[in-house]
Amino acid sequence: MLNETILKSALPEAIAARVSSLLVKPDAVTAVLDGTGLDGKGRADLEAGAKQALEAVEGVSEARIAVMAERVDRRFIAIGSGKGGVGKSTLTANLAVALKRMGHNVGVVDADIYGPSQPTLLASEKEKPEAVEQTLQPVRGVMGIPMLSMGHLIAPGKAIAWRGPMAAGALTQLVEADWGDADIILMDLPPGTGDVQLTMVQKHKPQGAIIVSTPQDLALIDAARAGQLFETAGVPVIGLVENMAGYACPHCGEVSDPFGQGGVEKIAERLELPFLGRIPLTMAIREASDKGTPPAADDGDAGAAFTAIAAQLSDWLRQGQAA
Numbered sequence: 001m002l003n004e005t006i007l008k009s010a011l012p013e014a015i016a017a018r019v020s021s022l023l024v025k026p027d028a029v030t031a032v033l034d035g036t037g038l039d040g041k042g043r044a045d046l047e048a049g050a051k052q053a054l055e056a057v058e059g060v061s062e063a064r065i066a067v068m069a070e071r072v073d074r075r076f077i078a079i080g081s082g083k084g085g086v087g088k089s090t091l092t093a094n095l096a097v098a099l100k101r102m103g104h105n106v107g108v109v110d111a112d113i114y115g116p117s118q119p120t121l122l123a124s125e126k127e128k129p130e131a132v133e134q135t136l137q138p139v140r141g142v143m144g145i146p147m148l149s150m151g152h153l154i155a156p157g158k159a160i161a162w163r164g165p166m167a168a169g170a171l172t173q174l175v176e177a178d179w180g181d182a183d184i185i186l187m188d189l190p191p192g193t194g195d196v197q198l199t200m201v202q203k204h205k206p207q208g209a210i211i212v213s214t215p216q217d218l219a220l221i222d223a224a225r226a227g228q229l230f231e232t233a234g235v236p237v238i239g240l241v242e243n244m245a246g247y248a249c250p251h252c253g254e255v256s257d258p259f260g261q262g263g264v265e266k267i268a269e270r271l272e273l274p275f276l277g278r279i280p281l282t283m284a285i286r287e288a289s290d291k292g293t294p295p296a297a298d299d300g301d302a303g304a305a306f307t308a309i310a311a312q313l314s315d316w317l318r319q320g321q322a323a
């Protein structure tokens with residue numbers, strides 16, 4: 001006589017551990033499995049494995065499997081800048097790595113569709129995302145961080161020259177991918193404050209935003225504009241980050257300020273927004289970024305500034321404000 005114990009013992013251990021219920025009905029066996037933490041492929045494999053094992057049991061003509069997963073309360077955090085080339089992508093990659101090291105389930109959407117650099121920064125250039133039932137499955141970057149970028153979907157070196165609606169459509173696919181149990185998704189926005197950015201922010205409504213700027217006056221004007229963009233869209237600004245602040249000469253050790261100093265902190269004060277910290281301009285950061293080894297992945301000096309900013313983001317995520 002078939003019963004739950006017999007059926008469960010026919011399942012491989014990893015599948016048996018996920019059984020929520022197993023019922024023997026006259027026409028079929030029905031199993032409900034817990035798919036929490038698995039991505040689309042993992043859930044499909046779980047379902048197929050259970051079905052095959054149960055239908056191999058004598059007396060079972062059909063096994064119906066349902067894989068359920070706990071709803072993940074997912075938050076998107078946008079990293080934006082008013083101006084290009086100020087280090088938005090570098091900050092995003094390092095914040096992701098630092099948050100991961102702090103125990104967060106973090107993912108990265110490279111929404112910088114015109115210049116996607118996350119595949120290089122997080123060493124996933126060769127990966128190609130698959131789609132399961134038309135939903136993209138993120139690839140894995142450094143430290144297993146789930147991530148998606150247009151850079152994964154287009155041929156390397158190919159420029160993307162899309163108009164707003166097409167760009168927004170492509171980005172939706174990245175945002176609405178199967179993020180599994182990742183509950184914090186960092187979104188590397190395209191630089192600037194045009195229509196594309198505003199549409200993206202309004203459509204995908206991040207829970208908070210970080211603005212990056214270098215300390216020079218021109219960048220600061222644009223950073224203030226980025227603040228207005230988020231305000232218009234009703235997205236709270238978590239704080240401002242100053243990048244490329246102070247350069248220590250690798251030969252003589254003298255510190256100079258090619259882009260000025262302290263400007264971002266001043267503008268944060270003026271806009272009444274938190275200042276999250278300063279990242280120095282160093283060869284180590286540039287070299288590590290090009291190699292796909294984000295400095296925040298280890299305890300070296302180059303990563304410390306990123307880790308300190310990630311700690312504030314982590315506090316904001318826990319309490320709703322930066323420490």
Ligand SMILES: Nc1ncnc2c1ncn2[C@@H]1O[C@H](COP(=O)(O)OP(=O)(O)OP(=O)(O)O)[C@@H](O)[C@H]1O
Nearest residue numbers: 084085086087088089090191280281282285286289
């Ligand atoms: N603190 C830093 N020290 C040294 N180099 C840096 C630093 N921050 C960024 N860089 C370098 O500056 C360049 C631009 O950085 P990044 O791509 O992160 O900027 P971005 O704002 O995302 O640019 P884009 O406009 O392309 O989106 C990269 O080569 C990066 O390695």
